[in-house]
Amino acid sequence: MRTGIATVCLSGTLSEKMDACARAGFDGIEIFEQDLVTSALSPGDVRRRAADLGLTLDLYQPFRDFDGVDDDLLAANLRRAAAKFDLMGRLGIDTILVCSNVATATRGEDDVLAAQLSQLARLAGDHGVKVAYEALAWGKYVSDFEHAHRLVEAVDHPNLGTCLDSFHILSREWDTAPIEKMEASKIFFVQVADAPKLSLDVLSWSRHYRVFPGEGQFELAKFMGHLARTGYDGPVSLEIFNDVFRQSDVARTAVDAMRSLVWLQEQGAAWLAGEGETHRYPLQLDTLPRVPEPTGFNFAEVKAADTSALETLLGQLGFSSRGRHRTKAVQLWTMGQARVVINETAPTLSGPAISAVGFDVENPLLASSRAQQLKAPVVPRKTQADEEVFQGISAPDSTEIFLCQGTPDGTAAWTAEFGQAPAGRSIKGASAVIDHVNLAQPWQHFDEAVLFYSSALALAPQPFAEVPSPTGLVRSQIMDTADRGVRLVLNLAPLIQQGRSKTYQEHIAFAVDDLVSIARAAKKRGLQFLGIPANYYEDLAARFDLEPGFLDTLRDLNLLYDRDAQGEFLHFYTATVGSVFLEMVERRGGYDGYGAPNAPVRHAVQYDLRQTTA
Numbered sequence: 085m086r087t088g089i090a091t092v093c094l095s096g097t098l099s100e101k102m103d104a105c106a107r108a109g110f111d112g113i114e115i116f117e118q119d120l121v122t123s124a125l126s127p128g129d130v131r132r133r134a135a136d137l138g139l140t141l142d143l144y145q146p147f148r149d150f151d152g153v154d155d156d157l158l159a160a161n162l163r164r165a166a167a168k169f170d171l172m173g174r175l176g177i178d179t180i181l182v183c184s185n186v187a188t189a190t191r192g193e194d195d196v197l198a199a200q201l202s203q204l205a206r207l208a209g210d211h212g213v214k215v216a217y218e219a220l221a222w223g224k225y226v227s228d229f230e231h232a233h234r235l236v237e238a239v240d241h242p243n244l245g246t247c248l249d250s251f252h253i254l255s256r257e258w259d260t261a262p263i264e265k266m267e268a269s270k271i272f273f274v275q276v277a278d279a280p281k282l283s284l285d286v287l288s289w290s291r292h293y294r295v296f297p298g299e300g301q302f303e304l305a306k307f308m309g310h311l312a313r314t315g316y317d318g319p320v321s322l323e324i325f326n327d328v329f330r331q332s333d334v335a336r337t338a339v340d341a342m343r344s345l346v347w348l349q350e351q352g353a354a355w356l357a358g359e360g361e362t363h364r365y366p367l368q369l370d371t372l373p374r375v376p377e378p379t380g381f382n383f384a385e386v387k388a389a390d391t392s393a394l395e396t397l398l399g400q401l402g403f404s405s406r407g408r409h410r411t412k413a414v415q416l417w418t419m420g421q422a423r424v425v426i427n428e429t430a431p432t433l434s435g436p437a438i439s440a441v442g443f444d445v446e447n448p449l450l451a452s453s454r455a456q457q458l459k460a461p462v463v464p465r466k467t468q469a470d471e472e473v474f475q476g477i478s479a480p481d482s483t484e485i486f487l488c489q490g491t492p493d494g495t496a497a498w499t500a501e502f503g504q505a506p507a508g509r510s511i512k513g514a515s516a517v518i519d520h521v522n523l524a525q526p527w528q529h530f531d532e533a534v535l536f537y538s539s540a541l542a543l544a545p546q547p548f549a550e551v552p553s554p555t556g557l558v559r560s561q562i563m564d565t566a567d568r569g570v571r572l573v574l575n576l577a578p579l580i581q582q583g584r585s586k587t588y589q590e591h592i593a594f595a596v597d598d599l600v601s602i603a604r605a606a607k608k609r610g611l612q613f614l615g616i617p618a619n620y621y622e623d624l625a626a627r628f629d630l631e632p633g634f635l636d637t638l639r640d641l642n643l644l645y646d647r648d649a650q651g652e653f654l655h656f657y658t659a660t661v662g663s664v665f666l667e668m669v670e671r672r673g674g675y676d677g678y679g680a681p682n683a684p685v686r687h688a689v690q691y692d693l694r695q696t697t698a
């Protein structure tokens with residue numbers, strides 16, 4: 085598939101955008117008019133620069149408000165078009181996007197529209213260029229892709245075709261199946277965009293909230309399948325109007341963009357396969373190694389210059405120290421199948437921070453190859469000859485992700501590189517596993533992280549929640565596997581903290597069988613719990629009919645509680661060391677959540693503590 089991207093997606097000058105697109109591996113670009121008009125480069129410079137970078141210039145856009153106008157305006161519009169056709173000659177671009185009139189149209193009859201588009205097509209023919217006509221979802225008379233295409237067919241001129249843009253189709257919830265009926269030679273250009281489902285007027289939604297494929301909720305796999313079936317083999321180009329991407333690091337956004345097209349091709353091919361087709365269409369959707377979801381967490385790693393506070397915390401929670409690795413400056417702490425690695429190689433002065441998460445996968449090499457094809461940077465790792473080799477990739481938030489060999493019983497062979505667990509230490513309720521890991525994401529990389537974890541790691545994004553906190557509404561995005569063996573929670577890092585320091589609070593949660601026993605033992609050992617305000621327990625008593633003795637236990641141990649139709653949830657948090665805190669949870673029955681009603685309490689208490697210790 086020929087990959088493309090509109091320059092409007094990116095920050096920077098036209099030449100910075102072109103460099104970034106070439107480096108990210110795009111085949112071609114759409115030149116957005118504003119980017120040319122404001123550029124110091126002449127059209128000839130742009131043409132040469134693109135050729136030097138190996139980029140094709142696939143589209144000039146947009147040409148607005150041409151059709152459905154009165155005769156005087158039509159004459160003016162044709163003059164305006166001739167000037168742009170001439171410019172395209174100098175740029176070496178053969179196709180221009182003309183979007184349906186949103187402003188100046190006064191005539192909506194199909195025969196009038198067709199007659200005017202016919203004049204434009206003839207003029208384009210005279211200049212040796214082609215017009216791709218696109219229905220904008222908020223077009224005055226033409227807002228629907230099938231209508232636009234009927235006009236193109238009525239005109240029946242070789243220099244007029246259709247531009248399909250997935251946003252304008254899917255935002256209106258139109259069926260994409262009719263795309264298949266279009267003649268491929270009449271589809272001149274295809275733009276793809278995803279978006280979160282929002283209740284917003286479609287123009288504002290389109291201009292500010294589009295995201296790269298895989299970062300929103302549109303059914304793009306199906307769109308691609310229908311497109312492939314037409315026989316279309318032109319560019320598939322990203323046109324993402326997004327306020328965040330347009331002010332973010334251009335090179336990074338371009339890579340995120342390219343990852344989305346790699347993912348999109350696989351999704352399209354998978355959709356066709358699901359329909360029982362091995363696709364052999366001209367569009368050639370590239371596939372990737374298919375890997376099953378990870379089956380569980382293998383370990384979590386915390387990096388610290390001074391490891392003592394973290395060691396104390398783990399010991400008080402009931403973890404066993406398995407000592408140091410025989411060749412590396414790392415320690416292993418375990419409780420049941422929950423494994424925490426403390427990496428002692430952090431730069432001095434930096435407090436403990438989550439640095440890596442290991443996932444159990446069926447085939448680490450294949451999973452790593454897939455991630456690399458999705459443009460995940462590889463993490464170099466030193467290993468001795470007789471040690472397990474980990475496949476590591478770097479996530480957008482710079483957490484190192486290790487793809488580890490999963491085992492049926494949840495054990496990990498590499499733990500033999502450490503000491504044995506002390507014999508005879510059996511803790512009641514401690515057949516623990518890592519339940520979830522919560523990673524903070526800076527706002528400008530949140531969408532990128534969602535695509536990364538879903539495409540490279542096969543985690544499924546759930547609808548996100550918004551948690552009220554003293555630093556704002558915290559977007560909280562759960563990404564998990566179907567059997568919940570892996571639950572990753574991405575939380576928006578508070579802006580206030582982003583200004584002050586680069587470390588955001590993150591945590592690892594462990595699931596145990598008997599939380600009350602664990603909490604009691606931890607209290608005896610002097611664990612510093614996150615203190616929960618009395619008001620919380622008063623509210624809890626009002627919301628749930630709890631036995632007074634049970635309520636006292638919760639209050640006494642700083643435990644939080646939730647219940648739904650499926651079951652119950654008990655949990656507590658430790659104090660924060662550096663930027664890490666730990667959580668212990670017990671899931672009773674089929675409870676599948678995270679204690680969402682309790683999250684605002686946790687945020688508020690932690691905020692209070694930060695204010696008093698800052």
Ligand SMILES: O=C(O)c1ccc(O)c(O)c1
Pocket residue numbers: 145146181183218220249275290291323
């Ligand atoms: O928002 C717009 O005006 C606009 C312009 C060109 C496009 O291709 C498009 O999809 C939207």
Ligand SMILES: [Mg+2]
Pocket residue numbers: 218249275323
């Ligand atoms: Mg468009």
